[in-house]
Amino acid sequence: MGLGGVRVTRPLEFWFEFASTYSYLSAARIEQACAARGVPLVWKPFLLGPIFAAQGMTDSPFNLYPAKGAYMWRDMDREAARLGLPFQRPDRFPQNGLRAARVATAHLDAPWLGDFVRGVYHAAFAENRDISDPATLSAILIARHADPDAALARAEEPQVKAQLKGTTAAAQEAGVFGAPSFIVAGTLFWGNDRLDRALDQATA
Amino acid sequence: MGLGGVRVTRPLEFWFEFASTYSYLSAARIEQACAARGVPLVWKPFLLGPIFAAQGMTDSPFNLYPAKGAYMWRDMDREAARLGLPFQRPDRFPQNGLRAARVATAHLDAPWLGDFVRGVYHAAFAENRDISDPATLSAILIARHADPDAALARAEEPQVKAQLKGTTAAAQEAGVFGAPSFIVAGTLFWGNDRLDRALDQATA
Numbered sequence: 001m002g003l004g005g006v007r008v009t010r011p012l013e014f015w016f017e018f019a020s021t022y023s024y025l026s027a028a029r030i031e032q033a034c035a036a037r038g039v040p041l042v043w044k045p046f047l048l049g050p051i052f053a054a055q056g057m058t059d060s061p062f063n064l065y066p067a068k069g070a071y072m073w074r075d076m077d078r079e080a081a082r083l084g085l086p087f088q089r090p091d092r093f094p095q096n097g098l099r100a101a102r103v104a105t106a107h108l109d110a111p112w113l114g115d116f117v118r119g120v121y122h123a124a125f126a127e128n129r130d131i132s133d134p135a136t137l138s139a140i141l142i143a144r145h146a147d148p149d150a151a152l153a154r155a156e157e158p159q160v161k162a163q164l165k166g167t168t169a170a171a172q173e174a175g176v177f178g179a180p181s182f183i184v185a186g187t188l189f190w191g192n193d194r195l196d197r198a199l200d201q202a203t204a
Numbered sequence: 205m206g207l208g209g210v211r212v213t214r215p216l217e218f219w220f221e222f223a224s225t226y227s228y229l230s231a232a233r234i235e236q237a238c239a240a241r242g243v244p245l246v247w248k249p250f251l252l253g254p255i256f257a258a259q260g261m262t263d264s265p266f267n268l269y270p271a272k273g274a275y276m277w278r279d280m281d282r283e284a285a286r287l288g289l290p291f292q293r294p295d296r297f298p299q300n301g302l303r304a305a306r307v308a309t310a311h312l313d314a315p316w317l318g319d320f321v322r323g324v325y326h327a328a329f330a331e332n333r334d335i336s337d338p339a340t341l342s343a344i345l346i347a348r349h350a351d352p353d354a355a356l357a358r359a360e361e362p363q364v365k366a367q368l369k370g371t372t373a374a375a376q377e378a379g380v381f382g383a384p385s386f387i388v389a390g391t392l393f394w395g396n397d398r399l400d401r402a403l404d405q406a407t408a
Contacts, residue, residue: 055269065259067381071394078401177271190275193397197282 011040012202013183015171016117017048018097018131019060020179021076022192024121027180028085030195031114039202043113045104046168047097048179054172060094076125079192086126095124096132102155103137105164112144119143215244216406217387219375220321221252222301222335223264224383225280226396228325231384232289234399235318243406247317249308250372251301252383258376264298280329283396290330299328300336306359307341309368316348323347 014030016023034041052060062069073089080087100120107113119140123129129136138148154160171181175188182189182198189198218234220227238245256264266273277293284291304324311317323344327333333340342352358364375385379392386393386402393402 055271065381067259067376067379070379071381071392074392075394075398172271175271175274177269177275188275188278190279194279 007038007203009037009039010185010202011042012198013042013044015044015046015176015179015181015183017046017179018100018120018124019094020048021062021072021093021125022079023180024087024125025076025079025083025085025192026182026195027117027121029083031118033195033199034202037199037203039199041114043104043108043117044167044171044183045101045117045164046171046176046179047101047164048094050168051172051177055177062093080125086122088126088128090124090128092130095130097124098132099134099152099155100131100137102160102164103141103151105167106154106157106160107146107151110146112141112146115144116140116146211242211407213241213243214389214406215246216402217246217248219248219250219380219383219385219387221250221383222304222324222328223298224252225266225276225297225329226283227384228291228329229280229283229287229289229396230386230399231321231325233287235322237399237403238406241403241407243403245318247308247312247321248371248375248387249305249321249368250375250380250383251305251368252298254372255376255381259381266297284329290326292330292332294328294332296334299334301328302336303338303356303359304335304341306364306368307345307355309371310358310361310364311350311355314350316345316350319348320344320350 012034014026016027031041052058057064060069062072076087076089097120104113104117107116110116120131120137123136123140124131131137134152137152141148141151174183178190180190180192180195182195184198184201187201189195189201216238218230220231235245256262261268264273266276280291280293301324308317308321311320314320324335324341327340327344328335335341338356341356345352345355378387382394384396384399386399388402388405391405393399393405
């Protein structure tokens with residue numbers, strides 16, 4: 001609580017990668033959860049590939065460590081069901097989320113951004129669609145009443161590519177090592193299981 | 205619910221390694237949590253070293269991946285505080301839990317087992333004591349009114365060593381890749397964050 005009993009809320013940064021399974025579980029509910037508690041939400045699309053590479057991993061840990069991967073798919077089934085979310089294990093994992101991350105990066109202030117993010121995750125983890133395919137992203141954009149050609153073209157502009165690289169470097173600088181991650185006033189929380197803790201921190 | 209409205213409970217296996225930070229958070233409360241819900245608890249001390257080695261890791265992932273390790277210590281601070289548990293980052297990590305695991309393995313049916321397990325974790329993660337030191341284990345055993353010399357001697361018997369190896373092999377066979385893990389009727393749950401889910405499964 002701040003002075004005079006006015007509750008102080010701090011922004012919650014949501015660091016997400018479109019290839020990340022557990023990020024789907026957070027992305028599906030984070031906008032509503034933040035709104036319900038009056039917490040400003042800051043979308044932080046970034047790429048896990050360079051973060052994993054910096055740790056010496058050339059693939060998802062869920063592929064590098066098969067026992068961990070096998071567990072993750074069973075756990076995702078259960079956790080998605082708990083949250084009432086559709087889930088289908090995709091044929092390919094991880095998918096390439098670069099194009100979708102660039103679209104998000106180029107449109108952080110668009111009114112359709114949250115709906116787009118949820119649409120991409122739904123395509124990836126509920127519909128087994130290829131989210132690296134411009135046609136998939138176009139369909140998602142059209143459904144959100146966005147201009148797909150303009151959005152996809154803007155996503156490929158040099159300053160957008162540079163911005164996404166910068167966000168990924170900032171993630172690493174902030175100690176992010178996986179996704180989803182949440183940062184509130186410099187405090188890092190990792191994993192869908194920590195979303196509620198991050199919300200608590202934002203309203204503490 | 206079983207026939208006639210009688211609730212069916214299934215045993216909950218608690219797979220733990222004394223060097224594991226998050227296992228401390230589960231060990232501290234699992235006996236009471238199981239008792240409160242009428243769930244039979246099966247203690248499964250095992251060794252993570254061979255499990256990690258089989259995955260190609262020669263050290264704790266928290267040491268191999270420093271960003272992940274730095275986060276874990278901050279998260280442990282917060283999670284221990286949430287659970288009302290004392291916590292102090294030990295000087296050395298991971299500790300060697302072999303001797304303590306052998307003591308537990310040799311005394312799975314002792315009335316003091318749960319209290320011993322909690323004592324070892326408390327020594328490791330609240331008191332910064334060396335749990336590989338027989339003097340540390342003796343003090344814990346004495347406080348539980350157990351005969352330390354007899355218990356430590358029994359722990360070094362060949363069949364106890366073989367039994368611990370067998371439990372570790374069984375963990376790997378069951379898909380265990382980290383600690384703490386919980387298994388209920390063949391269903392694996394990983395991590396302190398999943399203890400409640402495992403309890404739900406045991407009473408479903």
